[in-house]
Amino acid sequence: MPWNRPLILGLLIALLALTWWRLQPQADEVRRSQFMMGTVVEILAQGEDPSALDEAVTAAFAEMARLDRLLSSHRQESDISRLSLSETGLTVATETAEVIALGLQVARRSAGAFDLTLGRLKTLWALDSDSPQVPSLAAITATLDDLGPEALMLSGRMVRKANPALQVDLGGIAKGYAVDRGIAVLKEHGVTAAAINAGGDMYLLGQRLERPWRIGIQHPRQPNAVLVTVQVSDRAVVTSGDYERFFEQNGKRYHHLFDPKSGFPAQGCRSVTIVAESVALADALATAVFVLGPLSGLEMLKGYSGAEGMIVAADGRLYASDGWAAYQVEP
């Protein structure tokens, strides 16, 4: 065989190998998504060992699924469903007690704007069903009786209900707590750069490609547009908006962020974005600020060091807390 034939064959193999190598996905990144907690949870972890990353991500998903089984109001066996069904209260898991403790703290400091006891009200509006509707004023008033932060008492792991009909709803905080625990698991596995995003409740661990993570904040009235971009490391970012879940009746928008005082959707804001040290706190604060409205909401935020917020008011005007500018990227 002429000597140049192996040369051609070798060149062909080398070129194929080079092309194959170039087409491989980045090996230092694992990205997986799962349906969980009524939303999509995505975990993106970076590191040098793909198999270790994969193991860490699997463990984080398992932990979040465990918390979903404890905290979901859609699962009959969860602590929250059992609590809602009980007459006077019951002893719950440590994690459930932690979430309720944080929720009650934000509820008190927001003068009840954040409320864990709106389960019956949300059922009445049926926003998650095929046929959401504006309930009668009488029905709303009846539902709001005996609600509020005082209607739920926590002592250690014991939760007491002031009203047997009270239904607990952790929708404004449980996802955030699960993300925090998922991040803790990733850290335990040695992951130093990752993001967990549970339907917009997200935590950004470490850095992305040797710079802080850049998070686009959606414009509340233009689905195609990003309103602003923030840069964060080791921080939670949560946005609550009236565009997420809503229906329209007689030309009016009715969304899922209810004002516990009126029983109707809060009217002061279009969206609220919070940057904080934990997702559970950011989650609860986003709801509280949305219900309070721009001015009262910013006032309440001052009581939380390390939490900053940006608000799009109902008239479209932008408000931000004093420290927000440190996160925002100039266009």
Added chain:
Amino acid sequence: MKLPWSYMTVGDWLVITVLIVFAVAGMAWVAGAPVGSRLVVSDGDRICFTATLDQHRTVELEGPLGRTRLVIDNQGARITGSPCPRKSCMTMGPARQTGDLLACVPNRILVRIDGERKKDSPYDLLSR
């Protein structure tokens, strides 16, 4: 003594030239592919559809509740029809950048944009 390349025939040179041209063109094509160039649809467990974003089309994706309509056009990929009760998937706007997600949770349709991410991307994740 003859030099090694003096054994090469015209056909050998032709084969080598064609190989190099194809390899260089292939590398340039891969390197020049737009960021966020591939769309992947899964049901949470397995991939059920993939496409490139430059192939404009409308597809019907089967889920447990029925068919979700996905449109791929100049704006990116967006859901324009869904059997789910809240239709919130239809208000999410388009996904067009690597990492962007669209989801219809009730119908278990998850649309993700894949591709190489550049350091100068405007954002890594979207808070919505």
